[in-house]
Structures are given as structure tokens and as C-alpha cells.
Amino acid sequence: MNAPLRSHPLPTTWPKHADGEPATLVAALARNAADHSDRVAFRERKYGVWQEQNWREVLEEVAAIAAGFEARGLTPGSALTIIGDNRPRLYYAMLAANMVRAFPSPAYPDIPLDELIAATRHGAPTVAVGEDQEQVDKLLELRAKIGRPTTIVYDDKRGLDSYDDAGIVSFDQIIAEGRERLARDPGLMAELIGKAGPDDVTVLLHSSGTTGLPKGIPLRHKNVTRGVLNAAQSGYFRKNEELFAYLPTAWVGDFVFTLGAGLMMVATINIPERQETVMHDLREVSPTFYLAAPRAWDQMLTRIQVGMKNSTPLKRWLFDLFMPRAVELERKRLAGGTPTLAEAIIDRIGDLMVYAPLRDYLGLTRAERAFTGGEALGEDTFLFFRALGIKLKQFYGQTETCALTAAQSEGHVKLHTVGRPMAGVELKIDDSGEILVRSPSVIDGYFDDPEGSAKAIIDGWLHTGDAGLIDADGDLVVLGRVSEVVRTASGERYIPNFIENRLKFSAYVRNVAVMGAGRDQLTAIVCIDFDAVGHWAEEHRISYTSYADLSQKPEVATLIAGVMVHVNKLQPEGLRIRRFVNLHKDFDADDGEITRTRKLRRNTIETTYAPLISALYSGERETVFDAAITYESGERGIIRRTLTISEVPL
Template identity: 65%
Template structure:
């Protein structure tokens, strides 16, 4: 049954636009019904849904979920990778005035109960057998979810546990209901309102238990309208939905923006094929974290090292000159005639082929955010002709606060406030935000809400910053992380850490020194980039642990830290460091799922190693606890060298 032409009305806001995501979906079906809305690669073939077909699927699932007892104001726990059917189920929950609450698929069952604390989530949607098993273990511990809906049936044919049902069966139930009740489709489109919750996300939990962050439809539609007004989004984008579904960036930048702006939402077959699928899609809008851009640059460098001598010579000649030209451009330089000709020739021979190989040949809008980006990486991609820019936002603001605009791009700022966003700095140097995209408060946590929101509606971001005369916002780091050395020198560790992570050889780092005489650091090398560096120098190694303790690698990291030390006041230079024999890991509780440092955990877990850093030892044997993918725990022991800088 198709609803095409049958639904002519939907809730609108004061601007006359669809007031909810489901309303926007109905508008798309009515206005651009035959245009593709979703595409997903399956067994190497791109499967496509038009907007009419998407609306049909969403309404069928909504009618089906209602038979399972999904009620207004309740959460639908969602766990799995990016799938069109999972996105349809999220929108179906919205149609019932319920809301999806996505969870990172790599969260172990021991932590899972932390992400089902709000919204009475008695129904869960799992992508596959692995996630079903996790939810069954969760139910054995806390008694819910009572109903588990699964998308991929492989491996589940002989499961006899109660409450298991296939997503396809839920949709079939819904289709039967829609056929029997002709007015149900229009009713489902119009139920949700602007003030209903559209999604429940969770904070990163760097300082404790993650807080629930409900975002209303009005927050999301308002934030995307602001971004569109500033030119950061355009109608009809080609999007690439590969980001974790539990991250605000995926829900807002992929699903919500795609639906509200009639984009084409392209979904890779799986994480392992994402880079290949990206090239086939060639999106017009692309968002990636700084580390993903770093990995992309490393991939290029590794590929060029294995290329033909001619290609290497062309790359080595054009790229440094392009980077230097871009560096001058950002300072206001206008290219000379010679530079214009060289850029044209470089684009023909080097830049355009590289962009095509990456899948970014049509990326008119490319963004990075979440943490600081290394200058060399930033300049490299802009030198290729990709207009990479930085943006700034939090989950509490739908991640839509400020972003750079072409013609006013600087490496040390996050750009200007988007239209409709008011930014101010309070007396303590904290950044305050007021916008339609700012949430209304944390789930069941009035104390945290009172701390986060001022009486006049500003969000206390927790970030220290300043606004430059031209309006650009500079973010210095977390206000809560402002600490002092024993001599009274104030500093924010994340600011120094981000500078150090500009190095391609440093993946994670913890800068220490609060209440101490000087600064030290625990370094986690970037295995891929450092491994490639070692291979070029014929250095053999068999593991991350062995590579980290190579004298040559320790000397490499010493050089990287010394370079950053030159930019620091003498009292805030790192004096000693140690290369850790493992990376900080979310499963070990050392970082969040979004790769933010849990500083208190680091200080407790590595207390003996920290004592050695400050005790003058030249080496220390340390046993690091590690958690395997199956949940088992072990110990990785290594003799670690401590180096003076």
C-alpha cells in the first residue's frame, strides 16, 4: 500500500516549515515523492528508496511498533551500525510521539544498563545476532527490554527466548493495520509536535555517569534552519551516513538534515567497506573527526610511498607548494599569475585524481569538529581544493553553534556563530550559547539542568574561550580542567594535548602536572602512522608494545614534544614522558566512546607509572589491564622507558 497523494497536511512551525521529522518526511513524499531519499549498499549493489517508499516503510513500522506497546514519551533503544531500516525505525518511533535512544554498538553489556536509564525503554531494536545476545544478557540482569526486535535474522532461527520478533514482521503487522484503517497513515504523520522529544542521546561521561540529553523536534529543526541560513547545509545534498548512530553528528547531520532538506542519504554496506563506498557516493557534504582526516592523510602518504617514481615526484613537488600557497591564502594573500597556473596544473595532475580516489571530488562542504585539528592536516586537504572547515557545538546544542565560512578561515578558531545563535563569554571566561537548537534540560536531572542553563536561556558549555574582534570564536578547553602547577601556573591540559596530537605519530596523550612542580605526559603512539615511519627506516617490530619502546620511536616522540614545548611558556613545558605499551581504550574505561580522555580514570589506573615519571626513574615495569572484545580481561606487562625532554 502506498500513501502517495493521500497525505496532504502535516504540522508546520511558525516559519511554515515542517515542525517535526515525520512531517518533513510526509512533505518530501508529497513534493518530491519519486526522488531518492535513502540508498544503501547491499552485497555490492546500491538499493534505493524514494521518499514515497521511505514514508511507506516508516508508517508501516510505526503502526507495527504500536502493536508492540511503544507509547508516547517512551524510548526505543536502538543498537547497531548504520542501516536504512534502523533509520526508518527511528522515524517510526517519532511518529508515535516516542523517540529513539541509540547506543554505541561496541558498548559491553556491563555498561549497557547505563544507557537505558531514561524513557522507560521496554522495547529495543537490535541490528543482528551479536546485539540480540547483548540485549538478552541485559534483560537477564535488569529485567528489560521485554521485547527485542531484530533486523538481520541470520543466526537467530533457533532462538526460543520470549519477546523476540523480526523487524520485517513488525512492518508486516503495520501494513495490515494501515490497510484496515485508511485514516491511520494521516493520523501517524500528525501526532508528533514540535515540543515532543525527537531523540535521546547521552553525554560523553568524561567526569562520571553519562547524562541523558533529550533533543526536541524544535531543537533539531531550529538548528538545521540556522545552519542552512549560514550556508553550511543546502537543499538536496548527497550525504554519507557512516558516523556512529549514537553520536549527535549522525542523527543531526545525516538523518535529520537529510530528511529536512530532501537530501540523498547514502549508507555504506559496512564499516570495512566505508572508504570504498565513499568513493562511489562522492558526497557533497562530508563530516569527519580530526582523527579520521589524519587517517585519510596517512592513507594517502602510504599509497604514494608505494606508487610509481613519477607519481611520487609529482606529489613531492606539487603538494609542498600547494600547502605553502594555502598557508599564505589564509593570511590574505592573493595568488600571483604563476601560482594560478601552477595550481591549475597541480589540480590536473595531482589534486583532482587524489580527491577522486578519496571520494571527495564533489565535497563542496567538508567539516571537522569535536577536537582541535593539526595544522598540517588542515592545510593539506585545503591545498587539494577541499574547502575543509572547522565547526563547534555540543550534543546539548544539536552540535550546531559555530562554524568557519570560506574567506574567513583560520586554524586557531572554530569560526563564527551561525545565524540565530547568540554567543557570549561570562566573567569566568566560559562560553555561553543561546539558540533554538539548545536543549531544554537533562533527563530526570533537575540539578544538572539548573547548572547547565541560565535563567535567561543560555547554555553553559563548560568550555573556556574568547571572541575575537572579527567575531570568530576561539575555544581554549574545558573550564573544569583549568588547573595549577605547584608554582601557581594555570593551564588547561586539553589545550596542550591537542597541540601534541597535531603530530601524526601521537594518537592519544595525557598531560599531567596539577599540583606538581612540572609537566609530564603519558603518550600513546599512532600505530599506523608510526609503524609506517618505522618501516621506511627498516625498523622491525611485531606489536604495538614493541614498536612503542623502540629507541628510535622514543626519540621521534621526544622531537615531537620538544617542538610543541617551543610554543609553551617555560613553566608549562613537558619535562618527562613515557610511551605507553597500549593505546587508551574505551573498553578499559580510559576514554569515552567519542575518544575523550577520562582524566580521573587515567590518574587512578596509572598512578604507579605517574609516580615513576615524577620520581626520577629511567624505566619502570608496568602491568596494564586490558579488556578483550569478548569481555575477558587480561594484563599486558612491559618494561617502559622514561625519557627526559
């Protein structure tokens, strides 16, 4: 640990909102260092040991990085590219960029070069941060293609000792250079803390790019700070939270819910050793606030189910005895019912013997607030975790709103809504059924895109592109994308994504694309969940060798047909799926079929699988599909697959 800059008294003034709260993330950092200097700010598990830094130490390191960045040419209004997993110094680099009135622009760690070129076209970043050798190599490739970044800063030095490329420098060196500047200039610390204003960009994120090049989405300090404060006023954040930083740093959920809320709420931000140890480290942290995507909750449920199947007969018997009762009791509560005395006693016994141990096993014993968002979560999964005593809730938002638009609150949880608007958020549905949002957390426009900004934001109202409705209780129901409203040949309107989400409520369906625009019936291409279906196959003594082999088993086709039948019961007669095919692989972001946030690129799927779609509508029982693959060498080839087409029972 570097020696503290004790010769530099901490500033006592910084940009503030009218209510006295910090108006920038840098101001929040300075406030925390001044008022909560010894409180643990960041905790990182490294080599199996949790290492801590308090708020004062973090401020001093961030200021040193900022001074070093500035000396290396990071200028106001420019972007700082950041690629890597969650690491303290990557978060510090984001704040350091803000200190010099620049802004971080994080990218997903697995982003391919062509997408990285698109993601770095905004803000002309000449300085970049790569977590390790893999990311440095990627940034060097980027430089060879477009001539920048000229300076590449790395955190993990393993494998980089022999690199002699110009401009590659370690964080340790940047910090040392920055500390020298701070030591020479006693007023530099206060200057760096006061530079950024509420209207400055605090981070540049990007849209998923489902229909073209990703849009640059600049969140300003006022958007994030006011948005978090409004969410806290509504009860979604509390002071001194224990947060768990494992979400992708390029996702708005990580920047706002981890870094933004961490700073504004004086939280402790816990960082796992690596992605492979997330579940183990989660149990050691036991956060008070936990956010996960629907697929992560599904995987957690599968993990519990597999664990129980492999446990002792007594534990399996207790699980099978209490969990179904707990789920039905939770369903009753959500419907407004009150447990009988007998139900309450059984629930209490179940908590002592089953639910509490499982919460501890997951690391969610202290998770007073647990959320899911981004897409719909399956009803069975949602009910299971609430029955377990984890008060899971839905939230709704976009990157353009700092993901802070609406959320469920305890006592007002429904299975098919996303809750009510947060404090300071106005929400309405226009004549076309589109959801419009106006709030302090809404951006004022896209980066260098006046045309796109004018279309999306009119009179301060963000046109979200989502279709929805507000029910009688004031809860928002999200139906899908307005642009995805299509009609069948008979003229029935539907949103494919709404049906797809219902299908993905099943643990056995990982991805699915529903077709039917201009057709006389609906069909589907299904990507099975390999873990869930594989576990099901093992239970039913069905042998298989690979994803492709498992997907084409007749028993698996029957299993997925059952999912279709269940969803069809919820659909109007003209909008029921009649035929489907289980694909030989999952949709892949590297193949352009889905985005990094797992949203379908429908145009790509319809082009890539055009022969398969034709077979679905031609009445064929099976079809031969030539699948393009890319080998590790970069060479492309073709693998011929015979795929079975199944009918959905009426």
C-alpha cells in the same frame, strides 16, 4: 520491496514553523513524500549493489513500522533502544518512534553491558531494535539483568533462525503487522504523521560520561528542525545534498547532520555496506557534504602518504613536487595573501595532475562542504586537505546544541578558530572565561535531572563548560574545558586538553594525557599512532613485532621527543613538557580510559597509571609497570612491561 499503500492518499497538512517549514522530522518526511515523492531518499549498498527507496516508499515503510511498534506496546513518552551500524531500517525505526510520540535512544554498537544498562535507565524502553545477532545477544543479556526490553526487533536475520526467546521479532513481521493496521484504518497514516509536535522529544542522546554516569540529552523536534534551518541560512546545508551515513548513530553528528539535515534539506542519504567498506563506498557516492572527526582526517592523510610511497616513481615525483607548493599557497591564502600569476598557473597544473586525481581517489570530488569537529584538527592535516582543493572547515557545538553553534565559512577560515556563530545563535564569554550559548537548537534541560538542568541552563543560556575567547574578528577560539583548568606548583594556570590537542596535531600521537596539577613541571603519557609510527619505522628500516615493541624503540622515543619540542616552543616556559613515556598500548574505551567518543577519563587514567606517573616525577629512566588485561574468556590477568621514560630536549 513491499507493495506501496496507494489506497492511502498522502496527508497535505503537518506541523509547521511560522515560516511554513516542517516543525517536526515526521512532518519533514511527509512534506518530502508529498512534494518530492520520486526523489531518492535512502540508498544502501547491499551485496555490492546500491538499492534505492524514494521518499514516498520511505514514508510508507516508516508508517508501517510505527503502526507495528504501537501494536507491540511502544507508547508516547517512552524510549526505543537502538543498537547497530548505519542501516536504513534503523533510521526508519527512529522516525517510527517519533510517529507514536516516543523517541529513539541509540547506543554505540560496541557498548559493553554495564554501559548499556546505564544508557537504558532513561525512558524505560520496553521495545528495542538490534541490527543483527550480535546486538540481539546483547539485548537479551540486558533483559536478563534488568527485565527489559520485552520486545526485540532485528534487521539482519543471519544466525537468528534458531532463537526461540520470547519477544524476538523481525522487521519484516513488524512491517507486515503495521501494513495490516494501516489497511484496516485509512485514517491511521494521517494520524501518525500529525501526532508528534515541535515540543516532543525526537531523540534521546547521552553525554560522554567522562566524570560519572552519562546524562540523558533530549533533543526536541524544534531544536533539530530550527537548528538545521538556521545552519542552512548560514550556508552550511543546501537542498538536495548527497550525504554519507557512516558516523555512529549514537552520536549527535549522525542524527543531526545525517537524518535531521537529510529530511529538512530533502537530501539523499547514502549508507555503506558495512564499516569495513566505508572508504570504497565513499568513492562511489562522492557526497556533496562530508563530516569526519579529526582522527578520520588524519587517517585519510596517512592513507594518501602510504599510497604515494607505494606508487610509481613518476607519481611520487609529481606529488613531492606539487603538494609542498600547494600547502604553502594555501597558508598564504589563509593569511590574506593573493597568489601570483606564476603560483596560480602552477596550482592549476598541480590540480590537473595531482590534486583532482587524489580527490577522486578519496571520493571527495563533489564535497563542496567538508567539516571536522569534536576536537582540534592538526594544522598540517588541515592545510593539506585545503591545499588539495577540499574546502575543509572547523565547526563547534555540543550535543546540547544539536552540534550547531559556530562554524567557519569560506573566506573566513583561520587555523586556530572554530568560526562565527550560526544564524539564530547568540554566543558570549562570561567572567570566568566560559562559553555561553543561546539559540533555538539548545535543549531546555537534561532528562529527569532538574538539578543538572538548573546548573547548565540559566536564563536560557547554556553553560557549555568550555573555556574560550572571541577574537577581534568575532571568531570563537575554544581553549578546553573550564573544569580542567588546573595550576602547577608555581601557580601557572593551564588546560591539559589544550596542550594534548596540540600534541595530537602530530600524526604520530594518537592519544596523550598531560600531567602537572600541583607539580613543578609537566609530563605526559603518550599513546603512539600505530599505523603512522609503524609506517615511519618501515621507512627507516626499524623492525618491530607489536605495538608494545614499537612503542619502546629508542628511535620512536626520539621521534615523539621531536613532537614535544615543537609543541614546547608554543608554550610558556613554565608550561613545557619535560618528561614523557610511550605507553605499551593505546587508551581503550573498554578499559574505561576514554569514552566512546575518545575523550579522556582523566580520573581513571590517573588512578590506573599512578605508579607510572610517580616514576615520571621521580627521575627514573625506566620503570616496570604491571598492566591489567582481560582475555577473551573474560578472565583477567597481569602482564609486566618495562617502559622507558624519556627527557624532552630543551
